Amino acid sequence: MEFDGWIEACSADDIALEDVIRFDYGNRSFAIYRTANNEYFATDGYCTHQKVHLEGGLVMGRLIECPKHNGRFDLSTGEAKRAPACTALRSYPVKVASGSVYLKLND
Numbered sequence: 001m002e003f004d005g006w007i008e009a010c011s012a013d014d015i016a017l018e019d020v021i022r023f024d025y026g027n028r029s030f031a032i033y034r035t036a037n038n039e040y041f042a043t044d045g046y047c048t049h050q051k052v053h054l055e056g057g058l059v060m061g062r063l064i065e066c067p068k069h070n071g072r073f074d075l076s077t078g079e080a081k082r083a084p085a086c087t088a089l090r091s092y093p094v095k096v097a098s099g100s101v102y103l104k105l106n107d
């Protein structure tokens with residue numbers, strides 16, 4: 001469901017603490033993260049190093065570690081934090097309301 005540019009992606013409880021899920025919308029794919037501190041973030045789903053989805057990655061604090069070569073990205077900004085990843089992911093505003101997670105796709 002879409003409202004004022006916000007897309008309802010999933011239930012807040014669909015993502016365990018320190019975990020990540022895949023969310024596909026149209027022809028795009030995203031990764032939505034929940035940290036141990038119960039913060040939610042969203043980025044493009046595919047690693048910028050090679051086309052591997054980050055849904056299989058490891059959430060560590062505010063970092064996601066790619067499952068293929070262990071490159072790391074900042075969840076909140078998408079900034080690449082460890083080689084071989086060197087190009088940032090796009091990140092997206094996220095809000096949680098009435099038990100659902102919403103993404104704003106800032107095209």
Ligand code: FES
Nearest residue numbers: 047049066069071
């Ligand atoms: S595919 Fe993600 S670091 Fe290489």
